[in-house]
Amino acid sequence: MATVKGLRERLRDGETVVCAEGYMWELERRGFVTCGDFTPEVVLDYPERVKSLYEEFAWAGSDVVEAYTYYGHREKLKAIGREGDLESLNLKALKMAREVADANGCLMAGNICNTTVFDLADPGTVEMARGMFKEQIEWALKAGADYIIAETFSALTEAKTALEAIQQYGNGLPAVITMATYAYDVTLEGVPLPEALRQLELMGADVVGLNCGRGPETMLPLLREVKQVCKGPVAALPVPVRTTSAEKSMYSARDPRDGRLVFPEDVACRQCSRSDIRQFAQEARRLGVKYIGLCCGATPALLREVAQVYGKKARLSKYAPDTxxxxxxxxxxxxxxxxxxxxxxxxxxxxx
Incomplete structure (x- = not known):
C-alpha cells in the first residue's frame, strides 16, 4: 500500500485539503440518527450505513475520512443509556474510517467536539472536558489516526482545552481546531473570533478556522477577517444553509413561508443549491483557504462541488451535472x- 502524504506535509507544500464533515446530519436525513439529541449509535446499530457514507464522501472528493465520533463522547452516550458502549463505538467508527481511508488513498482523522458539559461559570467542567477528550484521542491514536479534528467550539477555553489534550495525549499528531459561530462574531467569552483563532494558532494548532453554524454567505465576511489575522492555514467548513445578515446561522434561520425557526427539524427548507456551494468554494479559494469542506447538511453531491473547484479529480466526478x-x-x-x-x-x- 502506497504511503499517503501527511497533513503537515501537504500544507507545507502549499497543497489544499478537502474534508467532508456532516455525517451526523446526513445520516439523520437518511433516517438513522435521532433529530434532537443527534447521538451516533448508528455506528454500532447499522455500521454498514456509516461505512458506506465514508466511501461516498471519499468518492465525492474528500481527502479525509473523518471518523464519525462526533457526540460519541461519554456525556452524550450517558444521556441515552449507552455509556457502556463508549469505547466500542469509538473504535468501530475509527476502524471503519481507517479501512475506507486506506482503500481510497485518504487521510484518516480522529474527531473530538464540544462536550456539552463545559460551563464557563464552573471551572470544574474544564477537567471534565479534558478527561473526555483524553479517552477519545487515545482511541484515535490506537486506531492509527493521521491527525485529530477538534470542532464546533463556542468557548475559546474549551477549544484551548481540546488543543492541549491533543498535544498532551496525541503523541505528536497534527491538530485542526475549528470554532463555530452563531449570531455574533465572538466566542462565549466575548473574544472576537479572529483573535481567538490566532491564539489557538500561537498555541501550536496546525490549522485553525470555522465550522458549522453559519452558511456560506455569513461565514465568508468573517473568514476574510480571519485571513487578515491568522498566519497559517485556515479552515472553512460552513453548513450548506442559506443564512443571511439578518439570520446569520442555521439556528436563527426561519421558514420563508411562515417565519418559524427551522432548527432542528426543518433546516432542509433553507438548504443551499449546488451553485451556492460552488460560488462559496470559488471565493474561499481566492481568499487562500487551504482546508475546505462542508459541515451539517453536507451531501456527497454538494461536497463534490467543493472538490471540483479545488481541482480534485473525484471518482464521482463522472456523475457531475451535465445539463x-x-x-x-x-x-x-x-x-x-x-x-x-x-x-x-x-x-x-x-x-x-
Missing part, C-alpha cells in the same frame, strides 16, 4: 418540442 444532455432543456427544436417546453416550464406565450 447539455437534458431532454427537457433541449426541447424546442421542433413544434412539438416547443409545446413540451411550454408545458414543462410555464412559458405561456408558447403554449397552444
Amino acid at each position: 447539455s444532455r437534458s431532454f427537457y432543456l433541449k426541447a424546442g427544436a421542433s413544434e412539438s418540442g416547443l409545446t413540451m417546453r411550454a408545458f414543462m416550464f410555464g412559458e405561456k406565450d408558447a403554449w397552444p
Whole structure:
C-alpha cells in the first residue's frame, strides 16, 4: 500500500485539503440518527450505513475520512443509556474510517467536539472536558489516526482545552481546531473570533478556522477577517444553509413561508443549491483557504462541488451535472418540442 502524504506535509507544500464533515446530519436525513439529541449509535446499530457514507464522501472528493465520533463522547452516550458502549463505538467508527481511508488513498482523522458539559461559570467542567477528550484521542491514536479534528467550539477555553489534550495525549499528531459561530462574531467569552483563532494558532494548532453554524454567505465576511489575522492555514467548513445578515446561522434561520425557526427539524427548507456551494468554494479559494469542506447538511453531491473547484479529480466526478444532455432543456427544436417546453416550464406565450 502506497504511503499517503501527511497533513503537515501537504500544507507545507502549499497543497489544499478537502474534508467532508456532516455525517451526523446526513445520516439523520437518511433516517438513522435521532433529530434532537443527534447521538451516533448508528455506528454500532447499522455500521454498514456509516461505512458506506465514508466511501461516498471519499468518492465525492474528500481527502479525509473523518471518523464519525462526533457526540460519541461519554456525556452524550450517558444521556441515552449507552455509556457502556463508549469505547466500542469509538473504535468501530475509527476502524471503519481507517479501512475506507486506506482503500481510497485518504487521510484518516480522529474527531473530538464540544462536550456539552463545559460551563464557563464552573471551572470544574474544564477537567471534565479534558478527561473526555483524553479517552477519545487515545482511541484515535490506537486506531492509527493521521491527525485529530477538534470542532464546533463556542468557548475559546474549551477549544484551548481540546488543543492541549491533543498535544498532551496525541503523541505528536497534527491538530485542526475549528470554532463555530452563531449570531455574533465572538466566542462565549466575548473574544472576537479572529483573535481567538490566532491564539489557538500561537498555541501550536496546525490549522485553525470555522465550522458549522453559519452558511456560506455569513461565514465568508468573517473568514476574510480571519485571513487578515491568522498566519497559517485556515479552515472553512460552513453548513450548506442559506443564512443571511439578518439570520446569520442555521439556528436563527426561519421558514420563508411562515417565519418559524427551522432548527432542528426543518433546516432542509433553507438548504443551499449546488451553485451556492460552488460560488462559496470559488471565493474561499481566492481568499487562500487551504482546508475546505462542508459541515451539517453536507451531501456527497454538494461536497463534490467543493472538490471540483479545488481541482480534485473525484471518482464521482463522472456523475457531475451535465445539463447539455437534458431532454427537457433541449426541447424546442421542433413544434412539438416547443409545446413540451411550454408545458414543462410555464412559458405561456408558447403554449397552444
